[in-house]
Amino acid sequence: MRDPGRPLFRLRPGMVLVGLCLVAGCAPPEDVKEIQYRLKWLYNVSTVGDLYAVAQGHFARAGLQVSVKPGGPERDALKELELGHAHFGVASADQVLRAAAKGAPLVVLAQLFQVNPLQWIYRPDRSPFREPADLRGKTIGVTFGGNDETILRALLARHRIAEGEVRLFSVRYDYTPFYEGRVDFWPLYINAQAPIIGERLEKAGEKIAFLDPHPWGVRFVANSVVTTRQMLESRPRTVSRFLSALLQAWRDALDPANEEAAVRVLRNADPETPAAIVRRQLAVTRRLMVPDPPSAFGRIDAAAWRETEEILRTQGLIERPVAVEALFAGVLP
Amino acid sequence: MLHRRITQFFILYLAGVGLLLLFKIALRLSDYVIPGPAEILRTAHVYGTAYAAAVLNTLGVAVLGHVLSIFLAAAVAVIARLKDWVGGFIRTAAFNIQSYPIVAVAPILFILLGDGLVTRLLIAALICYFPLLLSFLGIFSEPVREIEHFYEATGRMTWRLQIKIRALENLQKLNTVVVGSATLAMVGTIVAEFIAATAGIGYRIRIALYQSDLAKILVALLLIGIGTSLWLVLLERLGIALQRKLEGP
Numbered sequence: 284m285r286d287p288g289r290p291l292f293r294l295r296p297g298m299v300l301v302g303l304c305l306v307a308g309c310a311p312p313e314d315v316k317e318i319q320y321r322l323k324w325l326y327n328v329s330t331v332g333d334l335y336a337v338a339q340g341h342f343a344r345a346g347l348q349v350s351v352k353p354g355g356p357e358r359d360a361l362k363e364l365e366l367g368h369a370h371f372g373v374a375s376a377d378q379v380l381r382a383a384a385k386g387a388p389l390v391v392l393a394q395l396f397q398v399n400p401l402q403w404i405y406r407p408d409r410s411p412f413r414e415p416a417d418l419r420g421k422t423i424g425v426t427f428g429g430n431d432e433t434i435l436r437a438l439l440a441r442h443r444i445a446e447g448e449v450r451l452f453s454v455r456y457d458y459t460p461f462y463e464g465r466v467d468f469w470p471l472y473i474n475a476q477a478p479i480i481g482e483r484l485e486k487a488g489e490k491i492a493f494l495d496p497h498p499w500g501v502r503f504v505a506n507s508v509v510t511t512r513q514m515l516e517s518r519p520r521t522v523s524r525f526l527s528a529l530l531q532a533w534r535d536a537l538d539p540a541n542e543e544a545a546v547r548v549l550r551n552a553d554p555e556t557p558a559a560i561v562r563r564q565l566a567v568t569r570r571l572m573v574p575d576p577p578s579a580f581g582r583i584d585a586a587a588w589r590e591t592e593e594i595l596r597t598q599g600l601i602e603r604p605v606a607v608e609a610l611f612a613g614v615l616p
Numbered sequence: 617m618l619h620r621r622i623t624q625f626f627i628l629y630l631a632g633v634g635l636l637l638l639f640k641i642a643l644r645l646s647d648y649v650i651p652g653p654a655e656i657l658r659t660a661h662v663y664g665t666a667y668a669a670a671v672l673n674t675l676g677v678a679v680l681g682h683v684l685s686i687f688l689a690a691a692v693a694v695i696a697r698l699k700d701w702v703g704g705f706i707r708t709a710a711f712n713i714q715s716y717p718i719v720a721v722a723p724i725l726f727i728l729l730g731d732g733l734v735t736r737l738l739i740a741a742l743i744c745y746f747p748l749l750l751s752f753l754g755i756f757s758e759p760v761r762e763i764e765h766f767y768e769a770t771g772r773m774t775w776r777l778q779i780k781i782r783a784l785e786n787l788q789k790l791n792t793v794v795v796g797s798a799t800l801a802m803v804g805t806i807v808a809e810f811i812a813a814t815a816g817i818g819y820r821i822r823i824a825l826y827q828s829d830l831a832k833i834l835v836a837l838l839l840i841g842i843g844t845s846l847w848l849v850l851l852e853r854l855g856i857a858l859q860r861k862l863e864g865p
Contacts (some may be wrong), residue, residue: 382828385648428828600827
């Protein structure tokens with residue numbers, strides 16, 4: 284039985300706050316204690332902006348506590364997003380499209396690489412390359428199942444080179460088959476691996492060059508920042524603050540004026556890569572990521588996304604079409 | 617025996633898949649995280665034949681690797697049972713080699729031997745060799761006093777006879793160890809294929825993982841389970857037949 288002396292309705296401070304918020308038109312608080320941000324790969328130059336945001340206080344200034352976790356071959360940021368183990372993640376467009384084709388409720392917030400960093404290293408004196416037709420009869424490394432396989436197949440298809448006209452070589456992390464000359468073209472990330480491998484080969488007196496599929500008509504989107512639709516709808520301001528802080532950190536990290544700070548941040552996370560190499564990596568990363576104007580950092584290239592979707596569909600890697608525009612977050616609050 | 621083992625495997629497999637599907641429904645997960653039954657069946661229909669061929673390929677290498685490791689472990693155990701310096705050295709070497717993770721040793725093997733059949737075979741043999749060696753060492757080092765005493769007293773004991781006596785007296789134990797290590801051979805081969813091969817079910821699993829395609833992995837697991845069950849039953853039958861033959865009528 285209710286105590287007659289007890290008031291039927293007691294006004295509590297929390298209720299007053301909510302009431303004031305409602306009157307003032309503000310949304311309820313978005314309580315995320317620590318944001319989990321899962322990267323696509325291990326800490327390297329392709330994650331410098333993510334690390335910079337933590338080290339230089341971009342997230343803290345936005346009132347966010349963010350844990351940036353490295354990715355890796357056995358990590359899938361998109362699955363972690365859906366399972367609720369991460370709030371934000373980095374994934375390549377092919378991963379996002381495959382997941383979306385299977386009903387994963389994802390939203391693309393920003394596109395980090397404006398140009399895909401995946402290229403093929405080759406020795407111009409042994410395997411001269413002027414145009415894709417020169418690939419005929421060559422041994423080309425691909426990671427079967429990886430996006431380099433998809434990109435290469437798209438390149439071959441675009442230039443009407445039958446698969447039987449080239450020899451595909453299954454690639455692993457070990458470059459020995461390329462060093463030994465058993466493989467003519469070897470896939471690598473031009474910003475992260477090329478400065479390391481290139482230096483090694485140049486020291487050995489070898490000439491090297493890179494085959495970039497982009498000028499040959501293959502636009503395949505690489506890393507993007509992703510979250511779930513639920514996260515965007517339930518915590519739009521957190522998403523907005525996170526993205527603003529992250530993109531500003533990327534702009535700052537890739538600004539030549541902040542190069543020493545960026546090198547320091549990256550070397551703290553990855554002490555095994557020498558500073559001189561990191562500087563070369565940063566220079567290449569800048570070319571691939573910073574758009575014109577730089578303020579548009581993170582710009583989503585819808586046409587390139589549509590092309591990526593078409594490549595995946597043509598190769599049977601997604602079974603149903605994906606409406607790419609529906610994946611983009613649009614304007615955030 | 618075969619029917620029972622396959623049935624038991626199916627019960628376990630279906631329970632596992634059922635648990636995943638419950639998880640999917642409870643958390644409302646998309647087919648990307650956990651594929652639905654229709655997706656799994658479709659994948660089985662499309663990739664079943666290719667994956668079955670890949671499992672047979674892996675099984676072939678696993679069987680060869682297993683046989684190789686049995687002979688290798690038996691030979692090493694025969695020498696290592698000696699209480700002299702050579703025996704001690706072989707025991708130490710065996711323990712040291714085993715303490716290195718195969719994922720660290722494998723790249724060296726691939727540089728030396730390439731990513732073909734020999735490397736897969738060697739890794740499969742390395743993974744199942746050590747438990748075999750330990751068991752063989754235990755069996756071959758333990759004297760069967762009541763029988764060996766007679767031959768020693770009459771001066772007719774040779775090292776071959778000693779090994780025969782100890783093997784025959786522990787036939788049941790040897791059979792169990794050999795059958796038990798067969799699964800390790802399969803695991804070893806799959807690991808080798810996963811790290812650096814261009815054939816076999818481990819290689820197919822690697823590609824499926826690159827594509828985040830759990831349906832393919834579930835199909836692969838089903839076929840691996842069936843393949844391994846068949847191999848184990850065959851081994852058990854061989855062991856029983858051998859035991860009966862040696863024990864006589």
